[in-house]
Amino acid sequence: MAGHISPAALSTEEKDAPLAPFDNSYARLPERFFARTDASPVSAPKLIRLNDALARELGLDAARLAGPEGVAMLAGNAFPPNADPIAMAYAGHQFGNFVPQLGDGRALLIGEVIDRRRRRRDIQLKGSGPTRFSRNGDGRAALGPVLREYVVSEAMAALGIPTTRTLAAVLTGDPVYRETRLPGAVLTRVAASHIRIGTFQYFAVRGDLEAVRLLADHAIERHYPAARGADHPYLAFLEAVIAAQAALVARWMLVGFIHGVMNTDNMAISGETIDYGPCAFMDQYDPAAVFSSIDRQGRYAYANQPGIAVWNLARLAETLVPLLDADQDKGVELAEAALRTFQRHYEATFHSGLRRKLGLLTEEADDLKLISDLFELMAKQQADFTLTFRALGDDLDAVPGEGTARAQFAWPPLFDEWARRWRERLSREAGRDEERRQVMRSNNPKYIPRNHRIEALIQAAVERADFRPFEELLTVLARPFDEQPEMAHYAEPPKEHERVLQTFCGT
Template sequence: MSLSLPFDTTYARLPDRFFARVSANPVSAPRLIKLNAGLAAELGLDPEWLASPDGVDMLAGRRMPEGVEPIAQAYAGHQFGQFVPQLGDGRAMLIGEVVDRDGVRRDIQLKGSGPTPFSRRGDGRAALGPVLREYILSESMHALGIPTTRALAAVTTGETVVRETFLPGAVFTRVASSHVRVGTFQYFAARKDAEAIRVLADYMIERHYPEVAGAAEPYRSFLTQVVDRQADLIARWLLIGFIHGVMNTDNMSIAGETIDYGPCAFMDAFDPATVFSSIDQFGRYAYGRQPSIGLWNLTRLAETLLPLFSDDEPAAIATAQEVLGAFGPRFEATFHRGLRRKAGLSTEEEGDIELVRGLLDLMTANQADFTLVFRHLADAALGPDHDEAVRSRFIDPTAYDKWAVEWRQRLARDPQDPEARRDAMRAANPAFIPRNHRVEAVIRAAVDRDDFQPFEELVQVLSKPYQDQPDHAAYMDPPALEERVLRTFCGT
């Protein structure tokens, strides 16, 4: 354990009330399941050491190398609309920050490593299933080009955790640009700690938004940047059919990354009302509600920043409202640009969005698969002779036929060459997504049979989502009726 790791944890240099210092927690027999060697090298970490017994001990939270002083971060949050003034890292610890080969500072955090002062009587552990799910989903999102936290490693602990039943324990190593959330600001606002809010805002500006440091109104500019990143992020979620599932304010990253893959899922058949999370009984975080919830969460952030905008409360509120008012136009611009790309339109005409929304409405009425309709539409852009793969996804194929007439009239006014259009559409429309039934099958194989080969294969397939993979074409298929997964569950 004498290896010197390139950790420099700037967050631990903030005031003590921002975090709690924690210690490693013993586990009986850690075993490495998966190491993301490419990401390790990107971070300047030695993959061979990480895979060694000492490295696995660290990844399991069993022992820390000399000089590593983990912390658990404090935060609050609105959970399904109800404010909880203290949450914090109840089953995670930040073991360090590194500056990667691109000069970007990134956190390395262990999830499931044991109890912390924020555990609220929980065991601080994670089960194997949620660890594998987060590994699969976060790496898939990265491959799809969506800003996200990353997966560095997954290890089993050799112990069991008790949920509804006894399950194998595991620890997930997450890499993030940072772990500061909307709920981190709310934690200090709930305590009327204006100084802490200022310190946190200054820290985030220096770390993530240095370009606003010299602005006339830096805190206004800071909120503007966060709003822009979140609007873009949520638009990009919708463009690939992703449903976060638990968009609480403690699950919204100030850095603009997708974070906390709990009961998340990708849609099969398109329907804006789709909900998978077993705890979202009223559809608060349904696919189509994600933009409005994103704005709601950002409004909670803006509330915490009011004292930084102005000593005059009406003026501060006016500033916040003006900045928040830009969310909708920013979201729509990104979303509409993405819809045009998905439909093969390289220029803009007034009726374009209505045209694509018309297809989405037909997909809802016909239970058509979101991912495959758009993937096959790329081939259909070559001409009617290539329509059958799209048509077959509709209960009533003639619904597509009628829409396609108008679509091709629009394509005729677009300057792209048909082959170039198809290539551009294929780059915007993935063939492979982490379908729920595939993820669940991987988890069952690992949990029930200690078989990780399906996990390895799925991770490999999802690493190239926009490429044809004839040997793995079955991974494109939606679930059969008996394979459908209608509910996903939070890891806690």
């Protein structure tokens, strides 16, 4: 719990300073981009946890945020005068079906701040009550999904994967009703922006080319300023978004992450991971792995993620065609050429990442065959994704036929044959063992937010108001590449009775 944070005595000047130095650029766009909305007050807000390090990164006073004034803002009960809460409008393809109006149905962008590195960041509340876009929903969030997003988003940040972050989690004191009565909570999310592919679709489907242009100009200014000086700025913008998404999905694949709902309204044009709903990290390697309870056809399975990213980007490209060229056929041709660059960008990140995971410091023609053979073996032998790669780094000095990696395979002699080829490949890079060891250690995490651990901490919090497992897992995941001997049990895969086969959407 964050109760250990005690607000420091504040000077008069500090008390008069705004709680957050908001500068709300998105709210200065035309009002058809959003709906100004107040949060619905909650009865008894109580801070679960404040992310002190992130608060400092944002240039915010953690002590004030943890005090009554800050908790009131984080719960949506009272905003400082310089806040400008809005629910953003967007559309989206959900499991391939287009919905022309979605929007923030349970979230409010309360403002933007410029962080200590001069980056503009959104601060948004999730679970703050209904908005104009709620579609008869209650606009609230249950405690479990809030804790899941806190844990997974911060784990992704520690893994070095572009992601939204979590600034705080607050109990509301009010129940929410899903299948059962559950404690309510509000999550404070921090993002480079909340502009989605679906945001462009919202205006394109309405034939509002002016809004598409304004949105593209805003996104270029905010995320891809280099595109302004290009011969074709909107094409350069599209190409930059494609490159960012390709690299992002490749990084997901390198750690066995499955987003679960890669709808176009859940894909940020900034290249950050956004909307942690029924997401999961694989235990046993399975390219067809699906955890989301609503993905009954496996559309967003692990191996499908790169292809779905291209599909989503094609929907973005469609909205930009009129900006690419006055001649529609020429605009389509430019968009298609840009989309063809996805594979090159994806492979550059994915293949180089796989080489690092295997300790291959140079490139050889047969490397990809060696890698694909390992994945095939892992799938057939039900090897744990994370622990297999981690063990390979630990086994660099092991005698052939020994070591910890082979224990991940149901029939270890099959792994031994692959390992012989791998060691033969490593031998052609003689004299670089220490460099290889460091590269593998820094690219193969030992600790990931495993499903059974997340479910256990949610159960403890919801049923017993015990947040110690939540705090402990966050501490472990903050150092995913370190050994942490006292926490080694957090690296263990689930026992058969602990396996979590389905994850659920937070709505």
